Amino acid sequence: MSPVRARVTPLACLVVLAIVAPALAPERPTEQFADRTYAPPMRVHVRDASGWRAPFAYPQVLEDRVMRRYGEDRTRPMPISWFTNGRAASIPADGGPLLLLGADSLGRDILSRLLVGMGRSLGVALAGALGGLVLGALVGGWAGSRGGRVDHALMLVADFILVLPGAYVVLVLRGTLPLTLSPAAVFALLAGLFAVSSWPHVARGVRAIVATERARDYAEAARASGAGSARLMWHLLPAAGGFLLVEVVLLVPALLVAEATVSFLGLGFPEATPSWGTMLQEAHNVTMMAEAPWMLAPALAILLVVFALQATSGARAQNLVAAISSRS
Amino acid sequence: MDHRITPVTAGLAAFLVRRLLTALVFVLIVSSSALVLARLAPGDAATGSSLQTSQTQLDATRARLHLDRPVAWQLADWFGGLARLDLGRSSLYDQPVTGLLRERAPRTAALASVALAIAAAVALPLGMVTGAKPRGLVARLVTPISLALVSCPPLIGALALLWLALSTHWLPATTGSLAVPALALALPLAATMERLQSQAIADALAAPDLLAAAARGIPPTRLVWVHAMRQSLRPVLGIFGIVIGSVFSGSLAVEWVTSWPGLGRLMYDAVINRDVFLVTGCAFVGAALIALGNLIADLARAVVDPRVQEGL
Numbered sequence: 001m002s003p004v005r006a007r008v009t010p011l012a013c014l015v016v017l018a019i020v021a022p023a024l025a026p027e028r029p030t031e032q033f034a035d036r037t038y039a040p041p042m043r044v045h046v047r048d049a050s051g052w053r054a055p056f057a058y059p060q061v062l063e064d065r066v067m068r069r070y071g072e073d074r075t076r077p078m079p080i081s082w083f084t085n086g087r088a089a090s091i092p093a094d095g096g097p098l099l100l101l102g103a104d105s106l107g108r109d110i111l112s113r114l115l116v117g118m119g120r121s122l123g124v125a126l127a128g129a130l131g132g133l134v135l136g137a138l139v140g141g142w143a144g145s146r147g148g149r150v151d152h153a154l155m156l157v158a159d160f161i162l163v164l165p166g167a168y169v170v171l172v173l174r175g176t177l178p179l180t181l182s183p184a185a186v187f188a189l190l191a192g193l194f195a196v197s198s199w200p201h202v203a204r205g206v207r208a209i210v211a212t213e214r215a216r217d218y219a220e221a222a223r224a225s226g227a228g229s230a231r232l233m234w235h236l237l238p239a240a241g242g243f244l245l246v247e248v249v250l251l252v253p254a255l256l257v258a259e260a261t262v263s264f265l266g267l268g269f270p271e272a273t274p275s276w277g278t279m280l281q282e283a284h285n286v287t288m289m290a291e292a293p294w295m296l297a298p299a300l301a302i303l304l305v306v307f308a309l310q311a312t313s314g315a316r317a318q319n320l321v322a323a324i325s326s327r328s
Numbered sequence: 329m330d331h332r333i334t335p336v337t338a339g340l341a342a343f344l345v346r347r348l349l350t351a352l353v354f355v356l357i358v359s360s361s362a363l364v365l366a367r368l369a370p371g372d373a374a375t376g377s378s379l380q381t382s383q384t385q386l387d388a389t390r391a392r393l394h395l396d397r398p399v400a401w402q403l404a405d406w407f408g409g410l411a412r413l414d415l416g417r418s419s420l421y422d423q424p425v426t427g428l429l430r431e432r433a434p435r436t437a438a439l440a441s442v443a444l445a446i447a448a449a450v451a452l453p454l455g456m457v458t459g460a461k462p463r464g465l466v467a468r469l470v471t472p473i474s475l476a477l478v479s480c481p482p483l484i485g486a487l488a489l490l491w492l493a494l495s496t497h498w499l500p501a502t503t504g505s506l507a508v509p510a511l512a513l514a515l516p517l518a519a520t521m522e523r524l525q526s527q528a529i530a531d532a533l534a535a536p537d538l539l540a541a542a543a544r545g546i547p548p549t550r551l552v553w554v555h556a557m558r559q560s561l562r563p564v565l566g567i568f569g570i571v572i573g574s575v576f577s578g579s580l581a582v583e584w585v586t587s588w589p590g591l592g593r594l595m596y597d598a599v600i601n602r603d604v605f606l607v608t609g610c611a612f613v614g615a616a617l618i619a620l621g622n623l624i625a626d627l628a629r630a631v632v633d634p635r636v637q638e639g640l
Contacts, residue, residue, distance in 0.1 A: 162570075163573055168595065172611070284584075
């Protein structure tokens, strides 16, 4: 496999997973189950007194409402059925909800919210990264193929934004826009903000590549046959293709964290709309953190995605520099 | 007087002046953009903060806060105040912005510098060892940990460390303790610095001049810790400028998770409550801190590598 494809494949797998994930959710992500506030993850058993069995679970029962103590109803083993009624895993209705990763403060299934939220979080990161790539490629390509004063001015702007701390830029831009919006509007807005804050890094790289290409014979030939700046850029940009593919693998994890941060601060998706960031917002409750650590599941999910994407991008020194400067 | 020192120092002084001017322009652009953005945001401090509903009361509040003036006037007014070191009055806290900043900015600066210091103190010596002996025991232990931590976002790191502190009590989890926030910021930073230092040492040792030095019989320890280290300074100092922005950026989430009373929370409250002068003040101090950090990093680089003075 070519090195570039090896880097992009994991991202493609994640995107497919995010598309399929909502269909795998065992429960409805917005359903609030009575008596399941901060319920711990249910254990899946494969063995009982009589020996090995197909996976089953015992229904959860609330033993002490004040202390939020939960137990298992050992008298009623519930076999887990796979891919029935449009759910990847379920137990019979009289056994209550199947909470494989526990429940949150409103008694909602964390696993289902995680699976449904994955598409939203990864989607906004991917949309922002693609926006940043397009913007960066255009600005960098224009600067590189024009050269001179335009180049200098555009790179000055890019450097200016690069020095600014990304999280604060997004905070101020997002905070100065209307605060309560529909989930679709938030999606578009965040993707736009992420694109605006991530283009300079892309533009820097593209500009360097395009500026080198400009000295080549085919660029000279294009100019000689009357190509204008835009046409010339069109010829030179494909040279940056490999760089752009690698860059998207660096940008997506950075923006995934950015979504988490913005939603964590309450400036992202509305609370009822599951995304990894809004879920984390609820997890940050110091008293609950020790008692209900399963609320941190989205943090683990983010970490896994970040690791999966960064491990494949081959952490060499120059990549590290890129990774830091694109990290917001 | 040594005749060779004068031109170098003069070059350095000119370099410093140029960088100072750039930093000043940077700080002024950041603060005025923040003021304009906060001013153009829908809603203002008069509608956001209170229960008063009548139009006359709203108008009175707007007049008191000068919100009825055009943006350009406000900008000019703010610059006029800056000359007298007066950053205006916070409408949210109803006190001078300078006082609020004097209380909060040092905490963010302290957090960032402690994180940088921890990271450098741990990572640079480790990087020297792993770079000099890539197949040694230390390298085998440290390299995978570094590679994993490089991409650990401060938000996640802070949540994980806070959880660790709460459940094991190995770290103090109380508000106001520096351990959790500083470590959360320092971990990815240390990992990055360790990798870079390691790479720089490996590159330096492979270079012909050090090969020649080794052939002359300079002992390996001296070769690594004196000769290679001197050459590795340049790439590692080069990263500091970039790192400062990312540390600052990470501090927003970290301050939030650990309730560290720094600039992050102040700026957030200011933005949400449309407190124009407080937003501007926070942007001003934040930009000044970043500019200062970059200036120190550039100066260090210029001292180590005179070519930098001409390039910038």
